[in-house]
Amino acid sequence: MIEIENVRKSFGTLEVLKGIDLTVQKGEVVTVIGGSGSGKSTLLTCINGLEPIDSGRIKVDGTEVHAKSTDLNKLRSKVGIVFQQWNAFPHLTVVENVMLAPRKVLGLSKQAAEEIAVKQLTHVGLGEKLGVYPNRMSGGQQQRMAIARALAMSPEYMLFDEVTSALDPQLVGEVLDTLRMLASEGMTMICVTHEMKFAREVSDRVAFFHKGVMAEIAPPEALFGAPKDPELQKFLAATH
Amino acid sequence: MFNTALTWSDLAFLAQGAAMTLAVTAVSVTAGTLLGILFGVIRVQAGPYWSAPLTFVLDVFRSVPLLIQLVLANAFQSIAKLGWAPFTTSCVVLSLYTAAYCTEIVRGGITSVPATTRRAARSLGMTWWQDMRYIVTPLATRVSLPSWIGLTLGVMKDSALVLWLGLIELLRASQILVTRLQEPLFILLICGAVYFLISFPIARLGGYLEKRWSPND
Numbered sequence: 322m323i324e325i326e327n328v329r330k331s332f333g334t335l336e337v338l339k340g341i342d343l344t345v346q347k348g349e350v351v352t353v354i355g356g357s358g359s360g361k362s363t364l365l366t367c368i369n370g371l372e373p374i375d376s377g378r379i380k381v382d383g384t385e386v387h388a389k390s391t392d393l394n395k396l397r398s399k400v401g402i403v404f405q406q407w408n409a410f411p412h413l414t415v416v417e418n419v420m421l422a423p424r425k426v427l428g429l430s431k432q433a434a435e436e437i438a439v440k441q442l443t444h445v446g447l448g449e450k451l452g453v454y455p456n457r458m459s460g461g462q463q464q465r466m467a468i469a470r471a472l473a474m475s476p477e478y479m480l481f482d483e484v485t486s487a488l489d490p491q492l493v494g495e496v497l498d499t500l501r502m503l504a505s506e507g508m509t510m511i512c513v514t515h516e517m518k519f520a521r522e523v524s525d526r527v528a529f530f531h532k533g534v535m536a537e538i539a540p541p542e543a544l545f546g547a548p549k550d551p552e553l554q555k556f557l558a559a560t561h
Numbered sequence: 562m563f564n565t566a567l568t569w570s571d572l573a574f575l576a577q578g579a580a581m582t583l584a585v586t587a588v589s590v591t592a593g594t595l596l597g598i599l600f601g602v603i604r605v606q607a608g609p610y611w612s613a614p615l616t617f618v619l620d621v622f623r624s625v626p627l628l629i630q631l632v633l634a635n636a637f638q639s640i641a642k643l644g645w646a647p648f649t650t651s652c653v654v655l656s657l658y659t660a661a662y663c664t665e666i667v668r669g670g671i672t673s674v675p676a677t678t679r680r681a682a683r684s685l686g687m688t689w690w691q692d693m694r695y696i697v698t699p700l701a702t703r704v705s706l707p708s709w710i711g712l713t714l715g716v717m718k719d720s721a722l723v724l725w726l727g728l729i730e731l732l733r734a735s736q737i738l739v740t741r742l743q744e745p746l747f748i749l750l751i752c753g754a755v756y757f758l759i760s761f762p763i764a765r766l767g768g769y770l771e772k773r774w775s776p777n778d
Contacts, residue, residue: 408681
């Protein structure tokens with residue numbers, strides 16, 4: 322369970338998160354929508370401790386993320402994150418990209434790590450690309466590799482930060498299909514996205530962020546069907 | 562028919578000079594590179610404010626002509642009664658000189674690795690050290706290699722200046738022969754060829770590594 326309690330965060334004088342409360346249950350899929358600069362991506366990077374927070378609390382399975390005593394590296398192997406830019410390690414082949422963290426962070430043997438990597442890469446449809454260098458692949462393939470890389474750590478939670486925003490339109494589908502597959506397998510996920518159709522399909526709940534505030538959260542039928550917040554109404558009118 | 566008074570033992574004398582050049586270069590480039598890596602990492606980690614004193618010292622080593630550094634260092638070690646041999650003094654000065662340039666090369670290499678790539682590594686649970694070792698080092702090395710090869714070749718040639726401390730390296734050995742045999746053109750030609758023979762493999766090694774790494778880019 323991820324518990325976010327009254328989290329505030331500023332970059333300089335700009336307050337990007339103005340007291341966010343959100344609890345995500347095991348197995349739940351929550352998507353976060355909203356305009357640029359609404360704080361939704363920042364929230365994800367706070368959840369696995371890549372960004373510090375100014376006040377409030379974030380707990381993952383009871384462990385407080387920003388407590389001094391928390392071993393962030395241990396926590397991060399439990400909370401996977403995939404970014405808008407897929408950030409392949411360009412000097413490693415696809416299979417090596419996926420094997421690196423299981424070997425070095427989890428301390429697995431080369432064989433064990435390779436087994437996991439092949440399994441995850443096959444799972445996301447890249448079983449044929451094991452020995453290829455990332456720059457020889459399309460953006461969609463690199464993004465699926467990044468997903469496999471995160472999954473290879475056997476995370477219990479996955480955070481997706483606008484993972485299709487940097488992709489050519491014709492490549493968006495393959496990545497969304499991968500996310501749909503994960504959702505159907507019961508992975509606990511928080512997805513920041515601009516893909517409204519996707520959000521409507523996979524989510525248990527959809528959260529709408531506006532200017533650092535979670536203005537509305539509801540199951541997709543309610544949120545898209547009968548939006549209450551006036552800003553959300555405007556946002557949906559503009560994106561449809 | 563071409564006549565020369567140059568004998569085999571003169572060539573052996575030149576070879577000894579070349580060995581001295583190689584020794585000074587090898588020690589200075591090795592020590593200078595290790596120091597440069599250390600200083601480069603410190604500069605990136607500490608940020609411009611806290612590393613300002615280090616940056617200033619390195620700037621001094623980069624801007625004062627090497628010859629002046631050598632002569633001053635030799636005078637200082639003598640005044641301070643350190644009892645350093647000319648070889649030691651030469652290696653210390655050249656190492657610091659190399660380190661000053663290498664620091665900038667290393668810093669440039671590290672900062673060339675995108676912050677997002679490093680964040681991805683950390684997000685997988687890797688420690689700062691693991692990120693440095695498995696992600697930053699290989700990527701930064703690829704970027705820095707051409708400049709580092711250039712630096713090494715430069716230091717190799719600049720090492721000729723240690724003759725002012727009395728070390729008989731390749732150029733000084735050639736000078737001695739020129740004075741004795743009065744065949745400056747021929748001897749300097751040989752001297753230049755030897756410098757080339759030393760440099761060429763280093764340059765080619767750089768070219769080879771660049772080529773080997775390029776298919777991944």
